Structures are given as C-alpha cells and as structure tokens.
Amino acid sequence: xxxxxxxRPIKVTANELVEELILQARRGxxxxxxxxxxxxxxxxxxxxxxxxxxxxxxxxxxxxxxxxMFVAFDVRx
Numbered sequence: 001x002x003x004x005x006x007x008r009p010i011k012v013t014a015n016e017l018v019e020e021l022i023l024q025a026r027r028g029x030x031x032x033x034x035x036x037x038x039x040x041x042x043x044x045x046x047x048x049x050x051x052x053x054x055x056x057x058x059x060x061x062x063x064x065x066x067x068x069m070f071v072a073f074d075v076r077x
Contacts, residue, residue, distance in 0.1 A: 014051045017042045018059045022067055031069040035060055036077065 012020075021041050025031045039056050042049065051059070057075070064071050 011048060012046060014042060014046060014049045014056060015059055015063070017046045017049070018056065019063050022060075022064050022069060025069060032072045033060060033064045033069050034072045034074050036074045039075070
C-alpha cells in the first residue's frame with residue numbers, strides 16, 4: 001500500500017515556509033498577511049529554523065507584495 005502522508009521536506013527553509021503560508025491565503029479579494037500569525041505558523045511548522053523574528057518579518061515583507069498582498073504589522077497586538 002502506497003500511502004503519502006506529508007509531502008513537505010523535513011527541513012524546509014524559512015523562505016519556503018513563509019511563501020507557502022502566503023500562498024495559502026484566499027485569492028480574489030484584498031489579502032492582508034498578518035505578521036504575527038505568519039511568524040507563529042513558521043515557528044510551529046519549522047521548529048528547526050533559527051531565523052530571528054526580525055529576519056522572518058523581512059521575509060514576509062519581501063514575499064507578500066510579490067503576490068499582491070498587503071502586510072499587517074501586528075506583532076505587538
């Protein structure tokens with residue numbers, strides 16, 4: 001029996017995780033990517049990653065606009 005579980009590589013990069021999370025956002029409307037939620041998801045899905053919070057924010061700011069999305073700087077909320 002050939003059962004495929006999670007196809008994600010064991011060691012994904014922070015860049016790959018951030019891009020994957022951004023691409024999961026719904027299309028066809030104004031999309032605002034929450035920095036707080038994205039960082040929490042990266043920490044959950046990539047516990048091996050060593051990037052700082054500032055480095056993850058930089059990745060989000062670099063990647064989200066490339067997909068036509070806005071960034072909500074809600075880390076302190």
